[in-house]
Amino acid sequence: MKLPEFTDIEQAHERILPFVHRTPVLSSSTMNRILDCELHFKCENLQKVGAFKxxxxxxxxxxxxxxxxxxxxxxxxxxxxxxxxxxxxxxxxxxxxxxxxxxxxxxxxxxxxxxxxxxxxxxxxxxxxxxxxxxxxxxxxxxxIHPYTNFNVICGQGTAAKELIEDNGPFDIIMCPVGGGGLLSGTSIATRAMSPKTMIIGAEPEGADDAYRSFHEKKLIPSVNPKTIADGLLTSVGEINFRIIQRKTDEIVTVSERGIVRAMRMIWERMKIIVEPSGAVPLAAILENKFDYRGKKIGIILSGGNVDLEKLPFHEFV
Amino acid sequence: MKLPEFTDIEQAHERILPFVHRTPVLSSSTMNRILDCELHFKCENLQKVGAFKxxxxxxxxxxxxxxxxxxxxxxxxxxxxxxxxxxxxxxxxxxxxxxxxxxxxxxxxxxxxxxxxxxxxxxxxxxxxxxxxxxxxxxxxxxxIHPYTNFNVICGQGTAAKELIEDNGPFDIIMCPVGGGGLLSGTSIATRAMSPKTMIIGAEPEGADDAYRSFHEKKLIPSVNPKTIADGLLTSVGEINFRIIQRKTDEIVTVSERGIVRAMRMIWERMKIIVEPSGAVPLAAILENKFDYRGKKIGIILSGGNVDLEKLPFHEFV
Missing domain, CATH: 3.40.50.1100 (Rossmann fold)
Structure with missing residues (x-):
């Protein structure tokens, strides 16, 4: 399969324009002050169906x-x-x-x-x-239509980063969560083309760290019994997605379950928006100090907001 | 005290521009389909400190x-x-x-x-x-600085409706909750000036219905023992606010506690944003069929998003 290029993402963006929300990019002065960096959240939790998907x-x-x-x-x-x-x-x-x-x-x-x-x-x-x-x-x-091992799906997912960079870029760093790798591969293609100096970081739960291990061992290693509250990220990274990530992504980091819940709660409380555990994973990497983020301008794709209000996890890791 | 006019709101808007978020206006196709009207939510829950205040x-x-x-x-x-x-x-x-x-x-x-x-x-x-x-x-x-009986406070609150009309107007109806009346009086001044044909409706909990009773009996009747989950609306409407509301507002309606929780839950689930009970009161008036909303284009000011995540009310009125 041919790998998608940025022109494919541009064409995808024109194609989907009449159907998608151009989601807002939100930020919180208080969070920026607490964390000593400048965070811009691309709110795909506010996308139709509540997710970048x-x-x-x-x-x-x-x-x-x-x-x-x-x-x-x-x-x-x-x-x-x-x-x-x-x-x-x-x-x-x-x-x-x-x-x-x-x-x-x-x-x-x-x-x-x-x-x-x-x-x-x-x-x-x-x-x-x-x-x-x-x-x-x-x-x-x-x-x-496969959820992530699909040329046109990857191109569609890349349009979120494209809008984020158009609206608030350039960034020092762009981050998104990684599960099957559809979002991270699309994000990496768009970012590498639009803003070559921006560092691209994927964030993954420790309990489902196949993309992290694959990236660092330079070969595809599927998940075995993944377990994480971030239910959107249980899946193993796809082969075509991994090939793109190997070429275009700068780093993949992992975060703890406790970090995910802390990050999720911070977004709910400080930003007044509902994000699902998977969407909080990049912020968790900042809270857990997993890379050099201080003083940086960082774009984060909040991937989704579909949670069961009957089963909120805020007491699980107190 | 001189009553504020629209030019005062325009001046206020220029004054506060460097400090406030121009909050997004969000909508949900699914909610519009379910409710058979076109709702535009001005998200003051995403304002600094989480409220229009x-x-x-x-x-x-x-x-x-x-x-x-x-x-x-x-x-x-x-x-x-x-x-x-x-x-x-x-x-x-x-x-x-x-x-x-x-x-x-x-x-x-x-x-x-x-x-x-x-x-x-x-x-x-x-x-x-x-x-x-x-x-x-x-x-x-x-x-x-009084929370609502203050000329400059009223002018500041009126800037939310001004932005809403500038960004997504004109509307058939504009709605906001009413407690002390700072938001409703500012909203009414801005809306009446910018869009004279728009109907302006305040929404109030049945358990704190002093503005409703005052409006319909045409004299100020303070609350006695108000009780509602919408803790931002317990206060009695202010004298100057009431004078403005009498002149500029078209209607005040009341809603039940159950309606407030239903509306709040619908906003959380469908729009993925956190709204406090007070902010859900206008939508509750639609859910409870309190005025003729079908087929109308309606702007609603979501007043705030400050809730205690430890004490969510979703099970109180099941």
């Missing part, structure tokens, strides 16, 4: 020819990509078939159903998900 | 002559005005003396202290507050 999904869906799109799209996901793909498909007027583990939280299921997605449940194993998805694809003729 | 405080502090400001400012408040005045004073480099009931929540106290305010505690009665404040004013020579 909508950028990739809408770009992928609208990049299909009419023939390719005719029978709809499909994916397996229990998270933000599922909701994003369901909404994107509904905007094009085609069906979205979502394979979900039967253990997926009710609110995730309701989100997908709310956007008109058709759910097929399966056992909560990767094998069951893949087999079920293959069956769904054969039965429906729907086209698979 | 900073606009009025900073305008009042920077409207003082050097001589008037020399000994600092003072007020009695246990809420957002206290934090706002403390920050505004620190920006001018003068002290802020805040009289607070000794029963005020720790987080409110910490907010004021965090901005450098000097707190004097008193018994939790209006009489004790007023006596203590009078003593503090005499001892320090500080100038009192």
């Amino acid at each position: 909508f950028r990739g999904a809408i770009n992928a869906v609208f990049s299909l020819t009419d023939e390719q799109a005719a029978n709809g799209v499909c994916t397996h996901s229990s998270g933000n990509h599922a909701a994003a793909l369901a909404l994107a498909a509904s905007m094009r007027g085609i069906p979205a078939y979502i394979v979900m583990p039967r253990t997926a939280p009710t609110i995730k299921r309701q989100a997908v159903e709310g956007y008109g997605g058709k759910i097929t449940f399966c056992e909560p194993t990767l094998e069951a998900r893949e087999t079920t998805l293959a069956n769904v694809a054969v039965e429906t003729g729907a086209r698979e | 900073f606009r009025g405080a900073i305008n009042a502090v920077f409207s003082l002559t050097d001589e008037q400001a020399a000994n600092g400012v003072c007020t009695h408040s246990s809420g957002n005005h206290a934090a706002a005045l403390a920050l505004a004073a620190s920006m001018r480099g003068i002290p802020a003396y805040i009289v607070m009931p000794r029963t005020a929540p720790t987080i409110k106290r910490q907010a004021v202290e965090g901005y450098g305010g000097k707190i004097t505690f008193c018994e939790p009665t209006l009489e004790a507050r007023e006596t203590t404040l009078a003593n503090v004013a005499v001892e320090t020579g500080a100038r009192e």
Whole structure:
């Protein structure tokens, strides 16, 4: 597969412009004073479906020819990509078939159903998900849109960094979380092209540190039994995403669970916005002093804001 | 006292421009679809100190002559005005003396202290507050900045509606909550001048409905034992504020406690932003069908986002 370039991200940006929110970039003087740096948060928690994932999904869906799109799209996901793909498909007027583990939280299921997605449940194993998805694809003729190992998804995700740099750049450092690597690979392509001197840092939970280990050992090492409160980052980094990250990303750091909850709470309390644990991971790296951030101007992509208000984690790590 | 006019709000806006956030105006397609209207939320929960109160405080502090400001400012408040005045004073480099009931929540106290305010505690009665404040004013020579019965505070609060109309107007309806009436009086002056056909509606909790009763009986009727989860709206409407509201506001409606919590939860879940109960009161009026909103383009001022994350109310009215 051809690797995406910045011109592909520019084209993606034009394509998705009518559909996405140009999300605000917020900052907090108090946090800047406490942390002795200048933080600019790109609020993708305020994006449609509450996550940056909508950028990739809408770009992928609208990049299909009419023939390719005719029978709809499909994916397996229990998270933000599922909701994003369901909404994107509904905007094009085609069906979205979502394979979900039967253990997926009710609110995730309701989100997908709310956007008109058709759910097929399966056992909560990767094998069951893949087999079920293959069956769904054969039965429906729907086209698979992978959450991150997909050229157009990566280009869509890169548009968040593009807007961030256009609106508040240039930055000394740009940061985002890394799970499958769709956001980090897109962010790295956009940032490297628009602002070559900016340092690009991915942040990952210690309990799901496959991208960190892969990056530092220079070979792809999948996760084994990842465990973290940052449920959007449990997945292993994709092969194409890793190739881009190896070439364009400067550093990957890891953070503790306690750090994630502290960072999440700081964003809620100081910035008055709701961020999910995954979105708080880059700030956690600052709170835990994982790189030289003092005095720097830093752009952070807050990846999403989908949390279950019934199960807030603020007491788990006191 | 001379009543403020729109030119006073324009001057206030220029004065405070270097200090305030021009807060974003957010909307949710899903909420618009569910509610069958077009809602534009002016996010003063993302303002400095997490509330519109900073606009009025900073305008009042920077409207003082050097001589008037020399000994600092003072007020009695246990809420957002206290934090706002403390920050505004620190920006001018003068002290802020805040009289607070000794029963005020720790987080409110910490907010004021965090901005450098000097707190004097008193018994939790209006009489004790007023006596203590009078003593503090005499001892320090500080100038009192009342939370809402103050010309420059009203002008500052009116700048939120001015920005909202400039950025997303014109509207069929503009709404905000009403407590002391600083925000509603400022909003009404700005809206009536900029967009004469726009209907201006204040929303108030049923348990603190003095503005509603005063408005409909055409005379000032103070609250007796107000009780509501919307702790920013417990106070009685001010005399000057009421005079402005009588002349410029079209309607005041009331909402239930259950409606406030439902509206607050909808904003958290759908918009991914943190709004305090007081800020959710206008949306509650829509959820409770208190006026003819269907098909209308409505601007709502989300007044603030200061909640205690330890005491979320989502289970109180299930």
